[in-house]
Amino acid sequence: MKLVTVSLGSNIYPTRHIRYCLDALAETFGSLQISRVFESEPVGFTDSRNFYNLVVAFHSDWSPGELQAWSKQLEIEHGRLPDTAKFSPRALDIDLLTVGSLCGTIDDVTLPRSEITHNAFVLQPLAELLPTERHPLCDTSYASLWKTFELGSQRLWAVDFSWRGRWISQSDELPRLAAARR
Ligand SMILES: Nc1ncnc2c1ncn2[C@@H]1O[C@H](COP(=O)(O)OP(=O)(O)OP(=O)(O)O)[C@@H](O)[C@H]1O
Numbered sequence: 346m347k348l349v350t351v352s353l354g355s356n357i358y359p360t361r362h363i364r365y366c367l368d369a370l371a372e373t374f375g376s377l378q379i380s381r382v383f384e385s386e387p388v389g390f391t392d393s394r395n396f397y398n399l400v401v402a403f404h405s406d407w408s409p410g411e412l413q414a415w416s417k418q419l420e421i422e423h424g425r426l427p428d429t430a431k432f433s434p435r436a437l438d439i440d441l442l443t444v445g446s447l448c449g450t451i452d453d454v455t456l457p458r459s460e461i462t463h464n465a466f467v468l469q470p471l472a473e474l475l476p477t478e479r480h481p482l483c484d485t486s487y488a489s490l491w492k493t494f495e496l497g498s499q500r501l502w503a504v505d506f507s508w509r510g511r512w513i514s515q516s517d518e519l520p521r522l523a524a525a526r527r
Pocket residue numbers: 413429430431438439440441442453454455456457458
């Protein structure tokens with residue numbers, strides 16, 4: 346069994362689509378580790394709807410090709426057309442980040458996915474979820490990569506998000522407000 350990490354993103358009814366996706370992942374792969382959910386403006390194109398992004402980790406013995414085919418099928422079931430342009434609004438985007446320590450192009454899937462070190466909306470949730478895990482190519486921990494990441498104009502903030510009746514993410518504001526009331 347290998348540790349698999351995937352990045353989820355949506356800017357069309359994101360709460361609904363991300364919850365359905367987590368249901369499907371849990372039903373197929375069992376126990377999930379789930380990061381906080383971050384909101385950010387679209388990177389690379391202009392749209393009035395912000396994205397929700399998170400990272401999920403689980404164990405699987407599926408090949409990269411099998412994981413990719415499963416993800417693409419789920420994206421299509423969520424109303425994503427197979428030929429959606431890269432920089433466009435999307436109901437559900439599932440990107441395979443890592444499959445164990447595999448490096449290279451396997452079954453047409455390039456691992457680790459280069460977006461890990463380019464996009465804050467991928468690296469911040471990954472670094473929070475698996476801080477000591479090492480990037481298979483850089484051999485540096487995700488926490489260290491995030492510490493030295495150049496944010497530039499990218500901004501993201503954690504949002505309140507519940508799944509199956511429990512909070513998996515809370516905005517930074519809530520604990521501060523609760524502490525202020527005490
Ligand atoms: N690590 C990877 N994860 C997902 N797809 C990959 C990966 N590496 C290569 N690909 C290939 O890239 C093709 C386009 O997928 P990709 O996920 O990049 O497109 P997209 O979903 O439209 O863009 P984005 O994910 O940036 O929104 C896929 O059909 C797949 O074969």
